[in-house]
Amino acid sequence: MKKKLVILSGAGMSAESGIKTFRDADGLWEGYDIMEVASPGGWANDPELVLDFYNKRRAQLFEVLPNAGHQIIAEMENNFDVYVITQNVDDLHERAGSTQVLHLHGELLKVRSVADHDHILDWETDLNLGDLDENGHQLRPHIVWFGEEVPAIEEAIDIVETADVLVVIGTSLQVYPAAGLMNYSKPITPVYYIDLKPAVVYDLPNQLEIIPMTASEGMAFLKPKLYQMK
Template sequence: MKHIVVLTGAGMSAESGINTFRDADGLWEGHDVMEVATPEGFAANPELVLDFYNQRRKQLFEVEPNQAHYDLAALEKNFKVSIITQNVDDLHERAGSTIVIHLHGELRKVKSTLDDNDILLWDKDLILGDLCKNGHQLRPHIVWFGEAVPMIEKAIDLCETADILMIIGTSMQVYPAASLKDYVPENTPTYFIDPKPNIGSGKNLTVIADTATAGLRKVMINLETY
């Protein structure tokens, strides 16, 4: 069974109504990312940061997977499909995908400020005073700027076994995620789907300037030959 590795970013969830991570002015939902997506921001104003992610978590329950999410899940009927996402939503899982690696964390989880491996499922508001089993404040299970990306090695391992690579809805500008495309075997067919692609065509590379759903449908036609 051929192995498809899919790298997804904010454009994957845009059709579900989730805003892309940063606007053109560098803000995320009206906030300076340095205030809400860094350890320093959390240390300076933990209540602001907790409230910010509480609002993002609430938004998640108001949206549904879009057709592109469902189409990727459907590919598992004929392929092994591994999804490596920069998104912190759970729309891939809700659509039925079974192998999903979250590089930047997950909104529906929290973790101890003492132990990164002490992770809990969490669907309610997180407030100051919510503690881990060892008595330390809980924080969003989000990889903030300046923090290590613990899932990157597992993602690299998956990329090294890819027969086909898809890149959907991400500019591939944020590292280390952007480096993953360099780990797929040489001559691996690669499909880059984005409404405003920032990459030119090349050997074994097909660029599709379209939304996630429309672009993926075009790729799926090609996949019938594999």
């Protein structure tokens, strides 16, 4: 039976592909105030601005490609039972070939009804005011905004709890509840943390190795170590 390799990926995972990190140091995302485009209040105040913002992010997806880090993770499925839990809303893990990907914060290529958060549709073009579900309700980006619950968090916890190896990539460990997921790993599970500017990790009983590299560099460095564990 293959060992279970769980990847927790954040914005740094996709940065090498040309996708801006979610929160820059100035609190902006692609030049926008985050609360204007990623909160229920922002949606209520100016839905057209919010839709335009995500239309641009969605269009950008078709201009970028998975990087070597994504590809190495996908290759790991040859030797491990790999689960990817990502904070990213892009589809680069899937395009690289990963088959078990859980998106904590939603997906740019999906939309949902404002009346039913479980009514989710695939969507690759612009989304505009007046685009409705079959019951006449406006569609909105399928993104978990600040102040909203993270529906996938319980499934993510279950996955982390059963990990044989845990790799955390490209996250500042500042956004909760995602930042707390590594604490659900078994104490005997080795944890590898790849980030150019790694955060300080407190009170983790696990064997922890911090790898201060980009996602691609870090996965290339870690790859032979992982293969020795299979």
